[in-house]
Amino acid sequence: MKRLDAERKQIEKEVRTAQQEVEMLDKQLATAHGEEQTILKRLSDPWKEQLPNLDAERIAELAGERNRLQQSRVSEKFDLLRQDEQKRAEWSEQLRAVQSEIDRIPADARIPAAEAKRLMDEAKAxxxxxxxxxxxxxxxxxxxxxxxxxxxxxxxxxxxxEREHDLHKKLDELLGQNGLQRELVRDAEQQIVGLANDTLQHLSDGDLSLEQDDEATGRDDKAFALRVRRAGDPHPIGVLFLSGSQKFRVAVSVALAVGRFACGRARPLEAVIIDEGFGSLDKDGLRAMADELKRLQRTQALRRVILVSHQEEFTDQFPVGYRLTAGENGTTAAPFRR
Missing domain, CATH: 1.20.5 (Single alpha-helices involved in coiled-coils or other helix-helix interfaces)
Structure with missing residues (x-):
């Protein structure tokens, strides 16, 4: 009895399972039927007419044809053809629009295409x-x-x-040799001429004296326009007309006077350097020059008188010096003291 009851329960279980499978198959069948209807709606009428005549062999042939078409990418080619058809439609519309515009052009305004192209090329050029x-x-x-x-x-x-030039020019006029410098020099001229005469009288044994030449050409534009007066001669002469030795005496006198004047305001003149120029003096002139330099050294407290000369009779009158001698290895300097 128990065995039968167990078999009954097993059979009932299998029945329920079978019913579930039937229900699931019914659902799948309904779904398949729905998909079939959807596919049928998508088919064109010629294909719908062929459905009743399709058998397994024909379906296999169609499946093979479908696979061949898929491999040849016929779908893409079809899409391209459809795009070309759309473009062709657009171009046709554009062509009709252009033709419509051409039709509106008056007959007397129309020209051949070649002439139009030539005119267009000329316009572009x-x-x-x-x-x-x-x-x-x-x-x-x-x-x-x-x-x-x-x-x-x-x-x-x-x-x-130009503004800077005008300013500099003005400053040059005011401060240059024709301005403040000239006024300062002229202010000192009289004192310098006096100091120069003090030396020139000794160098020329009282024969020469300096004075300002107020009548010289260009006197208004320059300082130190000088002339020389000789003892006993009422007519002064220009410095350019003096002899070489007289010019040298005047030059030394003026140079010493300028130095004495410039240093005298701050401190006395301490040194004098004379480089050559003694060749224009005779023996008496060399003696007078040496005596005057010694006198100035005593009276003006000169600490140094430095001379450069080739005249031995002149340098012999000074106690200390250097004798320069040219040699094979250059010039040598030998000191001497008398």
Whole structure:
């Protein structure tokens, strides 16, 4: 009895399982039927007419044809053809629009296509030339603008330089040799001439004396216009007309006077350097020059009198010096003291 009851339960379980499988198959069948209807709706009428006549062999042939078409990418080619058809439609519409515009052109205004192309080419060439001329004009304009700016900068610099030049010129006139310098020198001229005469009288044994030449040409534009008066001669002469030895005596006298005047205001003249020039003096002139330098050293407290001369009869009158001698290895300096 128990065995039968167990078999009954097993059979009931299998029945329930079978019912579930039937329900699941019914659902799949309904889904498949729905998909079938959807596919049928997508089919064209010619295909729908062929459905009743399709058997397994024909379906296999169609499946093979489908696979071949898929491998040949016929779908993509079809899409391209459809796109080309759309473009062709657009081009046709554009062509109709162009033709419509052409139809609106009066008959007397129409020209052959070749003539139109020639005129178009000429117009394009003219446009290119005009564009090139415009570019050239733009470059020229920019260059002229740059040059104008440069000119303005240079003009500003020129004006600044002119103002500075005028200022410097004015300062030169006020402070230069024809201005303040000349006035300062003229203020000192009389004292310098007096000091120079003190030396010149000794160097020339009282024969020569200096004086200012107020009648000299250009006197208003320069200082130290001098002339020389000889003892017993009422007519003075210019310095240019003196002999070489007389010019040297005057030059030494004026140089010493300028030094004494310049140093005398702050401190006495301490040293004198005379380089050559003694060759124009005779024996008496050399003696007078040496005596005057010694006198100035005593009376003006000169600490040094430095002379350069080739005249031994002149240098022999000074106690200390150096004798320079040319040798194979150069010039040698030998000190001497008397």
């Amino acid at each position: 003219q446009w290119d030339r005009a564009n090139a001329a415009r570019d050239t004009a733009v470059r020229t304009r920019d260059e002229l603008k740059s040059r104008a700016e440069q000119y303005d900068r240079l003009l500003q610099k020129l004006r600044t330089a």
